[in-house]
Amino acid sequence: MTDALQQGRALLAGMNPTLEQALSDRYDAAVPDMAETLVEWAYGRHYARDGLDLKTRQLCTIAALTALGGHTAPQLKVNIAHTRAAGASEREILEVIWQMAVYGGMPAAINGLNAALEVFSAPEDA
Amino acid sequence: MTDALQQGRALLAGMNPTLEQALSDRYDAAVPDMAETLVEWAYGRHYARDGLDLKTRQLCTIAALTALGGHTAPQLKVNIAHTRAAGASEREILEVIWQMAVYGGMPAAINGLNAALEVFSAPEDA
Amino acid sequence: MTDALQQGRALLAGMNPTLEQALSDRYDAAVPDMAETLVEWAYGRHYARDGLDLKTRQLCTIAALTALGGHTAPQLKVNIAHTRAAGASEREILEVIWQMAVYGGMPAAINGLNAALEVFSAPEDA
Amino acid sequence: MTDALQQGRALLAGMNPTLEQALSDRYDAAVPDMAETLVEWAYGRHYARDGLDLKTRQLCTIAALTALGGHTAPQLKVNIAHTRAAGASEREILEVIWQMAVYGGMPAAINGLNAALEVFSAPEDA
């Protein structure tokens, strides 16, 4: 097991412990090693890095996914949950999304707000 | 003067006091009220809002501008200066940009790093 | 109330009189002042400007939303209604969308046509 | 009939013989000549060109549609069928989509994989 893969798994243990298995169940038969590649790259090689705290990293991901447009809504929803797990409030997440109206345009911001409101009003979030 | 315009100007007084005049000199003859519209909207209606600290807002802007691709390099450079003024370190800014490789792709991240290295190595930054 | 907000409201009175309230009901508890900010910025600071007629402004919005890709379909549908209210025919709207195949690519144009056909075939549009 | 239109029709005869009629039924009343324009341009002027084999052309289309983001999912699904008809295996198509994580970002790749898995698991594909 590579160092980065190990670090990615250690980080996910606290944030989303079932993610790798879920990715593996869904994708690995079609795309061998997809799940471990994603964990190594995104969590081991990025979120586990020094130099910036996890909460800020996650809020920056919210910003990027919102600015990129509504087609990233599924990933935005997963990352809203991760950002809450990293200590951000609902309000902080909504503020980041709304600010993206300046950079990604109004449709991107509104699509992002809709995704967030859906996550925050879901029963499991109560 | 509107409240939002006033709040935007108050915020810029500390961050970039010559920005509105520079925008006005460059754009207002062609596009009447461009400068005050931008200050009211971006700074008064977004950066001056409650609910998220200015440093995190600026790092989220770095994230979005990087993910949107290299054609936003001029705005990325201005916002790197604003983000430094809001208290972020060079390292924090670079970490945000590099993380965008996961969401905006490798070319977007590399173009963002190039813009940042140019800003950080400029004489006035020394 | 700011001048721009007042002008935006005056414009919407003719075009879509329930929009601000609908936005406020949906978003303002989560994102304070979202509705009035949107009205001030988009309608007061842009659509209410001199220098270009409203019908052409609306057709240009159709062009942009189509070229940006199918994830803006909800906003495209709202703006198709606004563009009809500003005096454009269904044919003019469809022509703008189809022309976007040259600039945004074929998938963007086809997704835009699908959104327009859905609006035009809805019962309330008969 | 133009040469390019003729060549486009000849190519589609083998790949997707009902496409032009389906497009015509859906779009030509609203946008005159839409179907023949699409066939002339995309199939006559591009896919029928010399200089690159059809299978590689189709795999490159898969790459582009994936990198452009999830809002092109309908076109991606149609082109996955065309790419299979041009001789590519399911594995080759999945490899192209997954590789796009490097250039279009992880959300684009995952949305692309989801579209492909949906196509490959549909009953008619069995």
Add this chain to the structure above:
Amino acid sequence: MTDALQQGRALLAGMNPTLEQALSDRYDAAVPDMAETLVEWAYGRHYARDGLDLKTRQLCTIAALTALGGHTAPQLKVNIAHTRAAGASEREILEVIWQMAVYGGMPAAINGLNAALEVFSAPEDA
């Protein structure tokens, strides 16, 4: 010669009579038939269509190119000249570009304004 190619050439005769030759000189050795394909598709199959006047078509192109971001600056400059030839004023063009701040974000609008100011201040435009 196809009908669409003929119609595209007729339209360009008034708007930009040297465009096809310039494209042919630059691209046709590398990409056979590139120039006539572009004229047939963009001018014959789109700008020459009925249902919308040429000036509005061109302003919609300005909108789309601005919203797509600063990397389309070369095409934006060519189309600003075409839009002037189709009867639009400098002010109308600038208004379209600035309005795109709502849909494509502030960086896209500012990059568009910069391209327009460059065109309008060039000696040949005096």
Add this chain to the structure above:
Amino acid sequence: MTDALQQGRALLAGMNPTLEQALSDRYDAAVPDMAETLVEWAYGRHYARDGLDLKTRQLCTIAALTALGGHTAPQLKVNIAHTRAAGASEREILEVIWQMAVYGGMPAAINGLNAALEVFSAPEDA
């Protein structure tokens, strides 16, 4: 050293043996481990995979970078060299780029052709 990093280095040894050192010299002081992360992820975890030949992988990268727009020109140029090294002809590369007019729009295709012509006419390519 991870397996993926080792495989990425082995692949680059034949294609672009100085790339990792060049990336390390330029970026690693600012962004620790940037060079090895890129080699591990892009070359070890993607280009070195089974299931698709390297030449087709590279042509798909050309497709994506073109469709994403002109701001990826620096990465497009590097990958045109890699695609030549993987056995593709100049003509095949140009055909992929031109085909992207259908999916990414005409400006994206023209910007891509310009990047390719610049690479192919450079002295070191003679």
